[in-house]
Amino acid sequence: xxxxxxxxxxxxxxxxxxxxxxxxxxxxxxxxxxxxxxxxxxxxxxxxxxxxxxxxxxxxxxxxxxxxxxxxxxxxxxxxxxxxxxxxxxxxxxxxxxxxxxxxxxxxxxxxxxxxxxxxxxxxxxxxxxxxxxxxxxxxxxxxxxxxxxxxxxxxxxxxxxxxxxxxxxxxxxxxxxxxxxxxxxxxxxxxxxxxxxxxxxxxxxxxxxxxxxxxxxxxxxxxxxxxxxxxxxxxxxxxxxxxxxxxxxxxxxxxxxxxxxxxxxxxxxxxxxxxxxxxxxxxxxxxxxxxxxxxxxxx
Amino acid sequence: xxxxxxxxxxxxxxxxxxxxxxxxxxxxxxxxxxxxxxxxxxxxxxxxxxxxxxxxxxxxxxxxxxxxxxxxxxxxxxxxxxxxxxxxxxxxxxxxxxxxxxxxxxxxxxxxxxxxxxxxxxxxxxxxxxxxxxxxxxxxxxxxxxxxxxxxxxxxxxxxxxxxxxxxxxxxxxxxxxxxxxxxxxxxxxxxxxxxxxxxxxxxxxxxxxxxxxxxxxxxxxxxxxxxxxxxxxxxxxxxxxxxxxxxxxxxxxxxxxxxxxxxxxxxxxxxxxxxxxxxxxxxxxxxxxxxxxxxxxxx
DNA sequence: CCTCACTGATGCCCGGAGTGCATGATGTTT
DNA sequence: AAACATCATGCACTCCGGGCATCAGTGAGG
Numbered sequence: 001x002x003x004x005x006x007x008x009x010x011x012x013x014x015x016x017x018x019x020x021x022x023x024x025x026x027x028x029x030x031x032x033x034x035x036x037x038x039x040x041x042x043x044x045x046x047x048x049x050x051x052x053x054x055x056x057x058x059x060x061x062x063x064x065x066x067x068x069x070x071x072x073x074x075x076x077x078x079x080x081x082x083x084x085x086x087x088x089x090x091x092x093x094x095x096x097x098x099x100x101x102x103x104x105x106x107x108x109x110x111x112x113x114x115x116x117x118x119x120x121x122x123x124x125x126x127x128x129x130x131x132x133x134x135x136x137x138x139x140x141x142x143x144x145x146x147x148x149x150x151x152x153x154x155x156x157x158x159x160x161x162x163x164x165x166x167x168x169x170x171x172x173x174x175x176x177x178x179x180x181x182x183x184x185x186x187x188x189x190x191x192x193x194x195x196x197x198x199x200x201x202x203x204x205x206x207x208x209x210x211x212x213x214x215x216x217x218x219x220x221x222x223x224x225x226x227x228x229x230x231x232x233x234x235x236x237x238x239x240x241x242x243x244x245x246x247x248x249x250x251x252x253x254x255x256x257x258x259x260x261x262x263x264x265x266x267x268x269x270x271x272x273x274x275x276x277x278x279x280x281x282x283x284x285x286x287x288x289x290x291x292x293x294x295x296x297x298x299x300x
Numbered sequence: 301x302x303x304x305x306x307x308x309x310x311x312x313x314x315x316x317x318x319x320x321x322x323x324x325x326x327x328x329x330x331x332x333x334x335x336x337x338x339x340x341x342x343x344x345x346x347x348x349x350x351x352x353x354x355x356x357x358x359x360x361x362x363x364x365x366x367x368x369x370x371x372x373x374x375x376x377x378x379x380x381x382x383x384x385x386x387x388x389x390x391x392x393x394x395x396x397x398x399x400x401x402x403x404x405x406x407x408x409x410x411x412x413x414x415x416x417x418x419x420x421x422x423x424x425x426x427x428x429x430x431x432x433x434x435x436x437x438x439x440x441x442x443x444x445x446x447x448x449x450x451x452x453x454x455x456x457x458x459x460x461x462x463x464x465x466x467x468x469x470x471x472x473x474x475x476x477x478x479x480x481x482x483x484x485x486x487x488x489x490x491x492x493x494x495x496x497x498x499x500x501x502x503x504x505x506x507x508x509x510x511x512x513x514x515x516x517x518x519x520x521x522x523x524x525x526x527x528x529x530x531x532x533x534x535x536x537x538x539x540x541x542x543x544x545x546x547x548x549x550x551x552x553x554x555x556x557x558x559x560x561x562x563x564x565x566x567x568x569x570x571x572x573x574x575x576x577x578x579x580x581x582x583x584x585x586x587x588x589x590x591x592x593x594x595x596x597x598x599x600x
Numbered sequence: 601c602c603t604c605a606c607t608g609a610t611g612c613c614c615g616g617a618g619t620g621c622a623t624g625a626t627g628t629t630t
Numbered sequence: 631a632a633a634c635a636t637c638a639t640g641c642a643c644t645c646c647g648g649g650c651a652t653c654a655g656t657g658a659g660g
Contacts, residue, residue, distance in 0.1 A: 001376070004304060005618090019637060032619050034638060044380040046387045050578075053626045053636050060579050061387035068379035075375065076301070079368035080344040087346040087361035278350075279360050305647090319608060332648050334609060353607055353655045603660085610653070617646080624639070630632085 002043040004076055007069045009036045010048065014066045017056045089280030091120040097133035098125065098146040101226045102269050105245035106146065106162050110289070117288035121281050129200050129224060137272065143279045145272040148203035158272040159286060163265035166207055168257045169230055169246065170239040182258045185212045192220035192238030200224035207266055208241045211259060230254060243267040302343040304376055307369045309336045310348065314366045317356045389580030391420040397433035398425065398446040401526045402569050405545035406446065406462050410589070417588035421581050429500050429524060437572065443579045445572040448503035458572040459586060463565035466507055468557045469530055469546065470539040482558045485512045492520035492538030500524035507566055508541045511559060530554060543567040 012022040013033070023030040041048050048062035058066065085091035094114070098107055107125075114123060128136065133145035137156065151158045168183045170176045176183055176191075193212065196205040201224040220238040223229050227249060229240045234253040244267070247256045271289070273282050312322040313333070323333040341348050348362035358366065385391035394414070398407055407425075414423060428436065433445035437456065451458040468483050470476045476483060476491075493512065496505040501524040520538040523529050527549060529540045534553040544567070547556045571589070573582050 001304060002380075004301060020635090028618095029620055030637075031621085031639075035618080038638090044383050046380070046383045048383075051637070053638090054628070056637085059387070060392055061383045064386040064392055065379060065383040068375065068382060072372065072375050072379060075368065075372050079365060079372060080302075080346070082368060083344050083346045083348075083361045083365040086364040087359070092360055092364055281360075320606090328647095329649055330608075331610075331650085335647080338609090351608070353609090354657065356608085601660100603658100605658085606656085608654090611651085613648105613650090615646105615648085617644105619642105619644080621642090622640085624637100626636090626638105627634105628636100629634075 002040050004073065006036050006040040006043070007073055009033055010040055011066065011069055011073065013037060013049065013056065014058055014062065014069075017058075019056065085120065087280060089121075089282070089284035090118065092279070092281055093122045093124060093143075094118070094279065094281045094285065095124040095126065095141070095143045096146065097128050097136055097142045097144070099130060099133075099148065099269075100127055101243055101245070102146045103127060104248050105164065105243065106269060110146070110161075113288050113292050114285060117292075118281060118284060130203060131200065134272070137274045140274075143273065143277070143282050144285065146269060147272055149268055149270060151270060151272055155275055156272050157275055157277075158270040159289075160268060161271050161289070162269045164267045164269075165244040166211065166241055166259055166263040166266040167244055167246075168239055168259055169233050169242050169254050170257055171233055171236045172253050172255055174239065174255070176239065176257060177255045179257075182260045184260060188212045188218075188239065190218060193218050194221050194223060194229050194232050194238045194240035195219045196229075197222050197224045204241065211241060211263060211266075227251075302340050304373065306336050306340040306343070307373055309333055310340055311366065311369055311373065313337060313349065313356065314358055314362065314369075317358075319356065385420065387580060389421075389582070389584035390418065392579070392581055393422045393424060393443075394418070394579065394581045394585065395424040395426065395441070395443045396446065397428050397436055397442045397444070399430060399433075399448065399569075400427055401543055401545070402446045403427060404548050405464065405543070406569060410446070410461075413588050413592050414585060417592075418581060418584060430503060431500065434572070437574045440574075443573065443577070443582050444585065446569060447572055449568055449570060451570060451572055455575055456572050457575055457577075458570040459589075460568060461571050461589070462569045464567045464569075465544040466511065466541055466559055466563040466566040467544055467546075468539055468559055469533050469542050469554050470557055471533055471536045472553050472555055474539065474555070476539065476557060477555045479557075482560045484560060488512045488518075488539065490518060493518050494529050494532050494538045494540035495519045495522050496529075497522050497524040504541065511541060511563060511566075527551075 009022070009026060012025050013019060016022040016025065019033055019037075020030050023033040026033065037049065044061075044065060046061040046065070047059055048065055050057045050059050082091060096110075111123070114121065126136075126142065130145075130147040133142060133147045134152075134156070136142035137145055146161065149158075168176070176187060179187065193208075196202075196208060198205045204226075221232055223232065226242055226246050229242055230246055230249055230251045232238065233240050234251050241259075242256075244256070271286065273286075277283075309322070309326060312325050313319060316322040316325065319330050319333055319337075323330040326333065337349065344361075344365060346361040346365070347359055348365055350357045350359050382391060396410075411423070414421065426436070426442065430445075430447035433442060433447045434452075434456070436442035437445055446461065449458075468476070468488075476487060479487065493508075496502075496508060498505045504526075521532055523532065526542055526546050529542055530546055530549055530551045532538065533540050534551050541559075542556075544556070571586065573586075577583075
């Protein structure tokens with residue numbers, strides 16, 4: 001097999017068509033250059049130059065080999081540059097998990113920041129519920145998660161990205177929409193409630209419990225996705241707690257009602273990554289997010 | 301700069317994730333392999349493996365570099381193969397010149413042979429008159445010409461590819477079409493004749509002269525392309541000599557008339573190449589043409 | 601808790617490949 | 631015919647890469 005140095009030598013001779021000048025360009029003397037070319041020709045198995053004592057010309061095979069040689073050398077020079085960029089987090093792949101709800105609140109802004117700060121990083125987006133994201137982080141299948149607390153800080157680090165208000169969503173013309181004040185827990189007494197699964201949507205389950213202690217029997221449905229929740233409300237199946245940004249879904253036939261002030265920043269979204277995280281792009285992204293204005297709660 | 305051997309070593313370690321086994325696969329011992337990887341990391345400027353005394357894993361940069369390394373090594377292995385194929389004439393580029401007339405007689409069959417015998421050879425086709433082709437051959441701008449005699453055998457070699465009959469083409473309902481016998485020179489006495497340029501179409505000029513000695517004054521036009529000739533005949537401007545295959549042009553309003561037997565194989569087409577020709581594909585093509593049935597004159 | 605086995609890193613020496621200098625072979629120019 | 635130009639070759643030296651022996655750190659098992 002040949003050497004990259006031989007490739008470099010070959011290119012120089014092919015361009016100069018003169019061993020002496022090529023040697024000069026390569027900062028060496030002519031004799032070893034002649035020998036390198038001979039070795040290369042032996043390795044390739046073809047005569048690359050037609051040379052007598054007066055002139056040097058590329059053979060047809062040499063012309064063909066020159067193309068490959070140039071691209072080979074180009075790749076050889078590019079590869080380390082790429083590797084260094086990846087090491088600095090300026091290139092490579094970033095696998096981002098997100099919950100369906102964060103998809104219509106923060107994801108757009110976040111991707112704009114990524115586009116700007118990490119133009120050469122490929123982004124792999126995967127929608128999963130919080131629990132799945134944490135499992136994927138542990139398995140090394142995800143670099144960063146956009147998910148809900150709680151976070152196990154033994155294995156993960158996190159940063160609060162955004163808070164938004166919790167709201168109550170009710171069908172249009174529902175009695176609650178008549179009240180011209182924040183809805184309180186007792187207002188919901190006896191009303192059918194669309195509830196969250198304590199397994200797949202633990203965070204919203206807990207939030208709902210906190211704002212409207214559930215009496216046995218008023219849970220109309222149990223779901224795990226915000227979109228499903230709002231759709232069921234629109235269908236008149238009950239009322240439900242949703243984050244403020246859910247109004248962006250644009251589902252017709254529902255009203256978003258205010259809750260007491262305690263609910264104003266109740267819904268948190270965190271960026272979460274595994275401790276001992278290997279992908280430098282994660283930290284570049286986090287830094288970019290930190291510098292780049294805060295991600296405010298969306299105005300409905 | 302790194303070495304291709306280091307790339308090979310890196311790939312082995314990346315695949316085995318174990319220096320000992322990788323070394324075994326590379327037919328070497330572990331210590332020099334460790335050092336090669338260290339050198340490679342220094343050359344690339346990035347740590348490629350995260351390794352403690354218990355396990356070896358690729359870093360993110362290493363993962364990125366592995367892709368480039370594989371393609372680099374693949375190219376390095378492919379390049380000599382390509383060069384050897386080019387040297388044997390099985391790949392590369394073949395620049396073929398042809399006259400407009402050969403375009404509608406032999407070119408199709410020839411290209412079919414090329415396709416079959418030289419599948420990996422790129423074909424560059426250029427239409428030129430014979431004189432231009434010979435000049436292009438001399439200048440090294442053409443590898444092979446499909447052209448008419450005479451050939452200067454001091455500088456060129458040639459092979460007869462095809463002979464076809466010379467015919468007379470006349471407008472429909474022309475008095476000559478009434479004759480139910482081969483047309484002779486004296487039949488043309490006083491008739492307007494579409495003649496060829498002695499400069500650009502020397503071969504057909506000579507043929508025409510031989511079959512119908514020209515009296516002063518009966519040359520209606522002087523052209524250099526068969527297509528132009530037949531078009532002028534169709535327009536009623538006169539009669540002309542054309543090769544048999546010109547009937548393939550499908551130009552309406554003309555009749556192709558037989559000449560005496562001496563004209564039956566009068567039109568020759570040769571493959572011509574420069575002596576000391578460098579492109580091996582030329583000879584591969586000529587051999588393929590020789591083996592592959594003769595190129596018969598087209599049946600009108 | 602200690603020992604052993606495993607794994608990658610390091611020290612040392614040797615053989616071979618690459619380099620430079622001097623020179624050869626050959627064709628061109630004056 | 632002599633001088634020149636150009637690529638090839640002989641020779642000595644240096645340095646790189648490889649193998650052998652060994653070190654150092656870690657996890658498993660008694």
